[in-house]
Amino acid sequence: MSLVEDLKSKVLIADGAMGTLLYSHGIDRCIDELNISKPDEVLKVHQAYLKAGAQVIQTNTYGANYQKLARYGLEDQVKEINQAAVRIAKEATNLNQNAYVLGTIGGIRGIKKSVASLGEIKRSFREQLFWLLQSEVDGILLETYYDFEEICTVLQIARHETNIPIIAQVSLHEVGYLQNGMELSDALFQLEKLGADVVGMNCRLGPHHTIRSLETVPLPQKAFLSAYPNASLPQYVDGEYTYGGDDDYFEKSALALYKEGVRLIGGCCGTTPRHIAAFARAVKDKAPVLEKVLPERKVQVQLKSSGSSTKHVYKKAKTTRSIIVELDPPRHLDTTVFFAGAKALKEAGIDALTMADNSLATPRISNIALASRIKNDIGVPPLVHIACRDRNLIGIESHLMGLHSLGITDLLAVTGDPAKIGDFPGASSVYDLNSFDLIKLIKQFNEGLSSSGKQLKGKTDFSVAGAFNPNVRNLDRAVQRLEKKLAAGADYFISQPVYSEEKMVEIYESVKGLDVPIYIGVMPLTGARNAEFLHNEVPGITLSEQILTRMSACGTDKLKATQEGMAIAKHLIDAAFDLFNGIYLITPFLRYDMTVELTKYIHDKEAQRKERKVFNG
Structure with a gap:
């Protein structure tokens, strides 16, 4: 059975961050190159996610393209690094013969289009895609694409080259909107039209804002929805990024993602096997959501602009x-x-x-x-x-x-x-x-x-x-x-x-x-969701269980929530x-x-x- 066939009747759990675990092992160099120099470390990460309940894992190839490897002087090892990555991931699936291996290709552009021209992106993408397809992955995962022009370009190349499942995921700066101002629902609709089998979002946003972004997204007509949120907002402590997020919160988040119609749920930056296990527990044996009612759109009113000495307080x-x-x-x-x-x-x-x-x-x-x-x-x-x-x-x-x-x-x-x-x-x-x-x-x-x-x-x-x-x-x-x-x-x-x-x-x-x-x-x-977000995703803020319960009791009643908050x-x-x-x-x-x-x-x-x-x- 193929990944797409499985998604027709199931909610599948994907893996979480690769870099987070490798960094925790004391590794701080080019992660993709580890497929060659430290394959056992990469294998352990795959195995940990499979043991946690992941049914879909991705190759350690997010940056294994000519453009990104050139930063480390490794641009001539695209073939070796990608082939080794697939080999390691497939070896890991000995723990679960039914698990799928996705060949991951990450976005190159971030906020700057000048990082690479479309011509350079196409050449780099085709090379990496070729070696992943040669290694017979079960699907292609396009992830962390901030630039919509870039993901549309590479998606069309991939769809032309292969019939295996393609997951296309964008990344957002703002809830519900891409960096070019396009609404998430419109972007995912276009990716579906271009041939993606699964469309969704990953990275940048934690569970709270990922869920909010998907609330306005209808169920695709042919494709399926995916979501790979970050663990939380990271803290920068003593020169290192650290992430939070407890198990109960991730179970609740997985249920919320499920209710929004997500069929493929995984994790991005900061997530670990612990988070993936929480996702797996939450949606175990659940039938997919087949109908979804979208909230009414709010009309935003554009307001017009308006136009003593300081003391030491x-x-x-x-x-x-x-x-x-x-x-x-x-x-x-x-x-x-x-x-x-x-x-x-x-x-x-x-x-x-x-x-x-x-x-x-x-x-x-x-x-x-x-x-x-x-x-x-x-x-x-x-x-x-x-x-x-x-x-x-x-x-x-x-x-x-x-x-x-x-x-x-x-x-x-x-x-x-x-x-x-x-x-x-x-x-x-x-x-x-x-x-x-x-x-x-x-x-x-x-x-x-x-x-x-x-x-x-x-x-x-x-x-x-x-x-x-x-x-x-x-x-x-x-x-x-x-x-x-x-x-x-x-x-x-x-x-x-x-x-x-x-x-x-x-x-x-x-x-x-x-x-x-x-x-x-x-x-x-200001409300129950505000309380949950602050407690679970904002560094430096912790709410007591009593306060979380009090705010949760207000439900969606905004006036009651405001009064309780006050x-x-x-x-x-x-x-x-x-x-x-x-x-x-x-x-x-x-x-x-x-x-x-x-x-x-x-x-x-x-x-x-x-x-x-x-x-x-």
Whole structure:
């Protein structure tokens, strides 16, 4: 029986990431070349996935083409590497004689078409395809194609050369849309018309956003749907990428993918046999979904654009309770909601408005531009994040001088999420500095010196905050990082959102010896899916089982979910109120109405506290 015949009556489980496991074995060179130099290591990975329940495995050939192998001087070994890969994968199927082996060919272009011309892509693709077909694979897997022109081109070549099953998978930066702006449903429809037997998506997005993307995709008329999500958003810790995601979440995700009509479910970056085993448990013996009702399309309304000196906020936090609110800069040119939010938050009485610097490696309107406007036009003190990811040392020094010239003096120094997790995974993460280095540099500017020791002919007056992630297993280690940032010159700290009273107390006990303000993070939840996503896929955020249950009980009732999210946030503020002098409110999805209400709630609590103090003498 062929793969396509099997998919007519079954939901099949594919394997997960190859590189993730090989890297965990201490291997850090060209992965495709390992088919020749370390075939046993590759074999072990295939066997681990088959033991976990995979019925479809892919050859270790994602980058085994002329273009990519040339980076390592291996461009003349395309034949040997691809043939060895198929041989190893077939040997692994001795564990399951019914398993299928797909010959994998990865995309070459990322965000830059200039990486390779279509002519170069065609020549490279034909060579790799030839050797995979000569080795008699059971199907061809085209995966991680960001450029739609590229996947259409290679798919047509493959369909012309062979009748074996072809799986064509695109990769997305945004939920439901390709990087050229095409809707996922339209793209998959076109790939089906070009002859793909299975169409779907892989990489870049974790389970949550993969499921959301597929919600608007109808069942194909002839082809079948596939999905290979990443494990989660990766964290960049001590120079390495790490992924999360627990088994229960992946079982739930597999069920959700199944309900969207997916017939072939596998994993991409960060996934391991543990994740694949969870997928297999979830859909075992389930008959495929044959009918699917799509949600009604929402009509989006295009809004028209709209058109005091800064204080050091940490100084107030040393003497009284203060409130910082984060309001993300828009990812588009419409600033109407952003400035309406800034005005409403000023009226509510916040002490500073903080703006991230392209958070999650996603481009937004420059926070320095928005900071200047809210400072001058609205009168809200801005607190500007600076990420080390997007600028080299030259750019960072220029940026600091620009901030000083604008009279913006409150900063938050962060290393920044790696470009790999953002809208443009092919973009470079600079990282000339890390957050510790940046704090030191900012303080050096306050002494009138550049990084090279050059006189700046003046001194800046920056206060600098450090980021604090308390949602870790080893809180003592996180506090040691704070102490290191203090030594570098940090004036105060701003934490990731915390969703547990017990955690609040634990944090307080751990940091009370630090003689600086700590702004404890509180972010209201907006719904059950929002809660699941934050808990399972966003690095540095952990929700308690009780909160997940409470949000899940709201179902799809948006009003009820908002009310429950606000109730949870107020409860957390109550827990933090007498422990920390600063509250850091994070606005979800520009829902500034929620942070306005929480700001007023904090002020009311502060007024009540003062009244009690006066009453008690």
